[in-house]
Each structure stands twice: as C-alpha cells, then as structure tokens.
Amino acid sequence: MLQITTSPDLSTLTTLRLGGNAIALIDVFEKKALEQLPHQIYKIGGKPHILGGGSNILASDGSLPFVLIRSKILHDPIVTYIDEQGVVFVKVCAAMGLARFLAWCCKEGLSGMENLAGIPGTIGGAVAGNAGSYGLSIGECIYELEIFSFNNGMKILKNDEIQYAYRKFSIDEEPGEFIIITATVKLKYKQKQQIIEVIRENVAKKTSVQPVQARSAGCIFKNPNDGLSAGKLLEQVGFKGKGKDGIGFSSIHANFLINEGSKNSKIAFELVQDAKQEVQKSFNIILQTEVKVWSC
Missing domain, CATH: 3.30.465.10 (Uridine Diphospho-n-acetylenolpyruvylglucosamine Reductase; domain 3)
Incomplete structure (x- = not known):
C-alpha cells in the first residue's frame, strides 16, 4: 500500500521544525508496493527525496519541487x-x-x-x-x-x-x-x-555536551579531515550561542543549530552561511555540511 499526501509541510516533518511545502509525500507500507514508486513519482512530477525520520535535514521555505519518500515498512527485528x-x-x-x-x-x-x-x-x-x-x-x-x-x-x-x-x-x-x-x-x-x-x-x-532535547537537525557541519572539531572552530569564531529570532547555534555545543520557535528557514540558512564564511576567513578551512540541505 502507498499513501500519498499532497503539499506536505516540512516544518511538521523534520526534527528542526523548519521548511516549506513539498509537492507530495509518499508513505510506503509494504514491500510489494515499492514497485509502484517510480511510476507514482513520474506521475506526480518532482525530484524524489528520502525523508526517513526527518532528522539531519535543513529545508528552505516556500514551495519545494520534491516528492518525499518515507518507508513505513516496519516489523520486529x-x-x-x-x-x-x-x-x-x-x-x-x-x-x-x-x-x-x-x-x-x-x-x-x-x-x-x-x-x-x-x-x-x-x-x-x-x-x-x-x-x-x-x-x-x-x-x-x-x-x-x-x-x-x-x-x-x-x-x-x-x-x-x-x-x-x-x-x-x-x-x-x-x-x-x-x-x-x-x-x-x-x-x-x-x-x-x-x-x-x-x-x-x-x-x-x-x-x-549536546542539546539532545532541543529541536535540532543534529550536527550542522562535518568535522574537518585533519581531526579538528567543527564545534570548536565555530566556538572560536563566536558562533556558540549566536542566533536570531528563535533560531541559532546552541550554547551547549556550537555545531548544533536549534529552533526555539522560529518558522523562518531563511535565517537558518544565513546563519549557516555566515558561520562557514567566518571559519574559512579565520582558519582557511571550508566546512562541509553534515545535514542534507534541501532548497529550490
């Protein structure tokens, strides 16, 4: 069985509680229904994105040209x-x-x-x-x-x-x-x-050492290859606890972006970009995002 929801709101589907509306969400409840997926995605139109549990995702606002896929196939191990x-x-x-x-x-x-x-x-x-x-x-x-x-x-x-x-x-x-x-x-x-x-x-x-109870997508950036901590680099350039209008980097761990009531992904994207630029400017290190960035 497949269940299709039109115009799903990513701010209700992601752990960061941010994001606009995708074209559709397809929930898959049994293996035999998987063979219908490619046809349904083609029929709906849009790029498929695997939603999973909604963690590790930073999605932009507005209308997003995506078809979200989520497996609901579940039984005991x-x-x-x-x-x-x-x-x-x-x-x-x-x-x-x-x-x-x-x-x-x-x-x-x-x-x-x-x-x-x-x-x-x-x-x-x-x-x-x-x-x-x-x-x-x-x-x-x-x-x-x-x-x-x-x-x-x-x-x-x-x-x-x-x-x-x-x-x-x-x-x-x-x-x-x-x-x-x-x-x-x-x-x-x-x-x-x-x-x-x-x-x-x-x-x-x-x-x-981490804001595990907060609304968060998890770590925003990967640690650099040379073994440095992205969180420590962000802290050294002043981003620990830095935020605006309900969204910002955690005061517990600088590599976590937390949402305390914001509905504005634009601010989140700006903060992430500013942090990346400051680390590059100060240390000549280009941080790579660990979260999946979904934007138009």
Whole structure:
C-alpha cells in the first residue's frame, strides 16, 4: 500500500521544525508496493527525496519541487543466523528508530551498537549518513542492506559492495535514487546489564555536551579531515550561542543549530552561511555540511 499526501509541510516533518511545502509525500507500507514508486513519482512530477525520520535535514521555505519518500515498512527485528564465532546476524527495518532498536537489543542481550545511543532518527537514516559516535560508525556493524532502486528494483548488497566514508555512504552501481528497506547488522550476545550500563553512560555523556532535547537537525557541519572539531572552530569564531529570532547555534555545543520557535528557514540558512564564511576567513578551512540541505 502507498499513501500519498499532497503539499506536505516540512516544518511538521523534520526534527528542526523548519521548511516549506513539498509537492507530495509518499508513505510506503509494504514491500510489494515499492514497485509502484517510480511510476507514482513520474506521475506526480518532482525530484524524489528520502525523508526517513526527518532528522539531519535543513529545508528552505516556500514551495519545494520534491516528492518525499518515507518507508513505513516496519516489523520486529529478526535474528537470521548465528555463526561459529558467535556473531549474531539481525535483520532490522530501516524505518525503525535507532533508539527503539537499541532498546530491543538491550532486551535481547545483543551488543555491538551501544556507542550509537543518543543519535536521533531511524536505522535507515543512520546508515545513509554513516552515523557514528564514540569511535563507532554504523557502517562497521552492517553485514548487508536490502534496498529498492528506482532504476533497478529490489537488491541485496553485501557490505563489500558499499562504500563508506565519514558521515556518508554510497553504492557505485546505484548512482540514482534508492531507499533502504532493511539492514542486517552483526552483533554478539552479552550480559543485558552491561549493555544497559554502556548505553546509559553514552546517553549521559551526550546529554552533558549536546542539546539532545532541543529541536535540532543534529550536527550542522562535518568535522574537518585533519581531526579538528567543527564545534570548536565555530566556538572560536563566536558562533556558540549566536542566533536570531528563535533560531541559532546552541550554547551547549556550537555545531548544533536549534529552533526555539522560529518558522523562518531563511535565517537558518544565513546563519549557516555566515558561520562557514567566518571559519574559512579565520582558519582557511571550508566546512562541509553534515545535514542534507534541501532548497529550490
């Protein structure tokens, strides 16, 4: 089943609570409906954009020429195989929230992804951005992905067919649009209490240094390749806590843009551009955005 919503408001669909109206939103509720997607996108007209859980997105105001795609295919994770070394292979729906999956791992006593605790969004979004924390990127946990390519249909990809980099991933054989349906991850059994303690510790650390309860898209900029912190650079050029009309850089962590009631994406874009220019001017470093920027 597909459900199509016309003129969806991105300010209600993104975690930053900013953005204009896309042409349509297509929610996909079952795998067999995926084959209808390319035709529906063509019929509606507009560039497909994968929405996921709405995190990691900075969208401009006004009418946006996009067709948003969101997987609603969701069922409980499944243990598919346990190998001789005790590696447990678990298939999880991309639409499942990362926090919800980690809660399931705690319940089942499965370890390996605790360091990702506190990262917002879905499994699919985490994979698409190769999300990471405390020395672990989710790409290190992936065994295979099930994707739907708008050009080639359903495909199963082993991890060696996927190219991971800092906060991104790509598939050489799929230069066009595709949506992640499931991910199979590699975990190991461990004492439940040990897993819970690591997750609690990581969430507590994040809460102390990041505005985890605020309306935010996550980190705005990637850390530069030389190991410097984008947040520290932004702080040094005076952007920590800097804002205007309800939107600004967090006073807790300068690399988070937070929304305290603004409906104006233009100000957010201006702040991001100003911050980027100041860092380049002061340090000759060009910051790259980590968030997906959706504009006309």
